[in-house]
Amino acid sequence: MSFFDEDNKVQDKVGMPVENEHESFVEQIKKRKREGIEIPLKENTQGKRNSTYLEYVKLIHNALPELDFDEVDLSTSFLGKSFSAPLIIDSMTGGTDEAFLINKRLGQIAEKYGIGMGLGSQRAGLKSEKLVESYSIAREVAPNAFLIANIGGAQLSEGLSTPDIMKIIKMIDADALAIHLNPLQELIQPEGEPRFKGILNKIAKLANDIEIPIIVKEVGSGISADVAIRLKSSGIQSINIAGSGGTSWAGIEKIRADRQNDDIKSRLGELFWDWGIPTALSILLVSKSVKMPIIASGGLRNGLEIAKCLILGSDLCAMAFPFLRRASESEEELENFTKSILAEIKSTMFLLGAGNIKSLKNTRYILTDKLASVLGNYE
Ligand SMILES: Cc1cc2nc3c(=O)[nH]c(=O)nc-3n(C[C@H](O)[C@H](O)[C@H](O)COP(=O)(O)O)c2cc1C
16 A cells, blocks of 8 residues: 555645745645656556666576675675665655655665665755755654755756755755756656756766765666766766666656646657666666766666676666655565565675675676677677
8 A cells, every 4th residue: 555545645734725826836846746656656657668688687606605695795885985785765756745754764764774865856845945854854864874965957957056956965964966867757747848958067067066976867768878978077976877677757757748638748758658778788888988986777676686787887776666665655565675675685696606795796797688789789
């Protein structure tokens, strides 16, 4: 049962009557934020005809592991901070009462298991003081976890100011700032802002202006080698490739377009539902073209897939939808899921004879089928 089931509705204590234009704008953002979690929870918005390509990565069983399972060490470091495991709860939400509860539960898990957590786009928190606590709750319950603030590339391109971005960072006392690049989502979203002109210069200026590291991320369409090289030149510190094969934002926005009877956007959403660079391919392209810490995300659903991403060249892995689903069910579901994922990573490492993350990253692998042939044809 999730928050959006009829008999389990969360009372919206910030759902005040609309008094003026600003209130109505804030209500619109809240509605969009609520749909952004309700739709993926209720409908199937995962990739339909594509995949992460991780099924084309074969690992080689080690019958002589020369280590005890209990010795396997998942700890690692990223951007100068220690993590108990190479895992991040990927950026998702904020701005509604459901989001407050989700972020609270996710923050508690991040703190307890020493993993990272990204917040959803924080523009809503800038527009209304009342919405701030749906984000800041994460820091309240996770005083030591690596928390990542979040803004949209389109908003940066439209002129979001450095002082406003500082406010967003302060809202959760963030360890890093993620800028999400989501041209596909902005394109399909009925009220989208597909305007990215001048974005790289804006990112470079911000990288110069703020003290904490910047992570540039996609939201499910992947990062190419060329884009990674251009991003690196802007002075950012890390890339989250968020490839295709998992949550489809074209899919989510298509469903929103259907609800608004926006036929053109609905057709565009269907056409581009599976658009993007599969996660495994994106990790290989980016890790072979730039030297910088990489986060893998997009369709990762178990610890074996996470281990594959680390072997292919990522430094951390992130999951969004699987955490959302469990967080919307119960604290217990969420904790059991997290423990399973960690056990799965550890088990894969044991079967490969890798006692720590460094040794895992040096494990050999075989690329097969579509992934091997697509790389062979890449010029
Ligand atoms: C409900 C939901 C909300 C999301 N909101 C954001 C967001 O506000 N900012 C962002 O950078 N990415 C956002 N994402 C994208 C995720 O961080 C991630 O890149 C993407 O969903 C792929 O991971 P997955 O297949 O594990 O869901 C969101 C994803 C989901 C499922």
